Amino acid sequence: MTKLKCLFAITVILVGIASCYNNKLVHKEADAKKTSINTYTAPQINTPDEAIAEIKAGNERYVNHKLINTNVKEMIEHTSDDQHPFVAVLGCIDSRIPAEMVFDQGIGNMFVARVAGNVEDAYILGSLEYATKVKGAKLIVVLGHNKCGAVNGAIDGVELGNLTALLNQIKPAITPDSNGNKMRTANNTGRRNVQLTMERIHQKSPVMNELMKEGKLKMIGAYYDVTSGKIYYEDDLGKWW
Ligand SMILES: [Zn+2]
Numbered sequence: 165m166t167k168l169k170c171l172f173a174i175t176v177i178l179v180g181i182a183s184c185y186n187n188k189l190v191h192k193e194a195d196a197k198k199t200s201i202n203t204y205t206a207p208q209i210n211t212p213d214e215a216i217a218e219i220k221a222g223n224e225r226y227v228n229h230k231l232i233n234t235n236v237k238e239m240i241e242h243t244s245d246d247q248h249p250f251v252a253v254l255g256c257i258d259s260r261i262p263a264e265m266v267f268d269q270g271i272g273n274m275f276v277a278r279v280a281g282n283v284e285d286a287y288i289l290g291s292l293e294y295a296t297k298v299k300g301a302k303l304i305v306v307l308g309h310n311k312c313g314a315v316n317g318a319i320d321g322v323e324l325g326n327l328t329a330l331l332n333q334i335k336p337a338i339t340p341d342s343n344g345n346k347m348r349t350a351n352n353t354g355r356r357n358v359q360l361t362m363e364r365i366h367q368k369s370p371v372m373n374e375l376m377k378e379g380k381l382k383m384i385g386a387y388y389d390v391t392s393g394k395i396y397y398e399d400d401l402g403k404w405w
Contacts, residue, residue, distance in 0.1 A: 206242060207273065209250035212382035215303035219251060222268035223395045233270030243272035251275070252295035254361070255307040256282045256314065260390050263307065267395075275301060281314030282306060283333045283361050284368070293371045296381050304365070304372070304381065307395070308358040309388035310347075315354045336360060358385040358398065 209215050225231055233239070252275040253263040263269075263276045275295040277288050284292075295301045308315075317327070318334035337357035341348035362385055366373060375381035385398035 206248075206270075207250065209302060212302045212380070215250045215301075216382065216384060219267045219269070219303070219305065220395075220397070223266060223393075225268040226266050227393050231268050233264075233268055233273070236271065239271040247272050247299070249273050249275050249295065249299065249301050251303040251305060252292055252301045253277070253305045253307055254279075254282050254284065254288060254292065255305075256280060256309060256312055258309060258312065258390075261307070261309055261388050266388060266393065275299070280327075280330055281312065281318070281334045281357065282308050283330070283357070284365055285333075289365065289369050292365070293369060296375055297371050302381060304383040305386050306358050306361050306365075306383065307386045307388060308354045309390055310351055310354060311390050312350070312354050315350055315357060319349060319353060355385070355387055355398070358387060 207218050209218055222233075249272060251267075251269070251273070253267070254277050255261055255263050257278045257280050263278070264271075264274055267274065275291070277291050279285075279288065292304060296304065314331065315334060315337075318331040319338055322328075322331060334353075334357050337353050337360050339349065339352035339356045341352060362383055365383065372381060372383075376383070387396045387398075388394075389396070
């Protein structure tokens with residue numbers, strides 16, 4: 165091999181190695197971009213109003229299929245030592261309404277208590293007091309929904325084992341529609357049931373009332389539409405929007 169040919173061969177080899185290295189770099193950058201899309205950041209919530217804004221934004225993301233709390237591995241790592249959820253939800257056991265998902269909140273953001281018909285009892289109240297007084301959650305959401313089996317069961321006077329007592333607690337909320345529309349009766353009752361649950365939480369928990377008086381805690385009513393995924397909230401005048 166002449167000197168010239170030898171030099172040419174070495175150049176080809178060097179160019180090959182450089183191109184391969186360059187390719188690897190490009191791939192590494194692409195991988196980094198891929199993972200950074202889902203990089204987990206815990207929401208910075210310091211007030212009840214910020215908590216309300218975040219859960220409303222979360223449901224907007226859910227409805228628009230733009231979930232951001234999806235990186236389970238990072239969320240597990242981030243919360244392995246302790247938890248500081250900013251909100252506590254009292255929702256129904258209905259399988260269509262997993263609270264973390266419908267508010268697009270990841271692991272460690274949300275306490276969730278679920279019972280058919282989203283009503284309170286002593287254990288639920290104790291759980292909410294732990295969530296708020298001990299762990300510092302800034303917001304309680306009482307989350308009802310349409311097409312609720314428990315609400316319909318209460319309206320229909322269903323009696324079955326331990327379910328009877330649970331449905332009895334919903335019955336004071338029954339609000340018939342003046343035109344006899346069954347679905348409107350169910351929705352009126354479901355929303356009234358949320359309001360009555362909130363009233364009873366006020367009556368039965370001096371611990372949470374104190375936090376609310378101090379401005380450290382708020383409680384809002386919410387109503388989930390199982391046909392759209394959208395959540396409607398109750399304003400201070402008891403209207404739903
Ligand atoms: Zn339900």
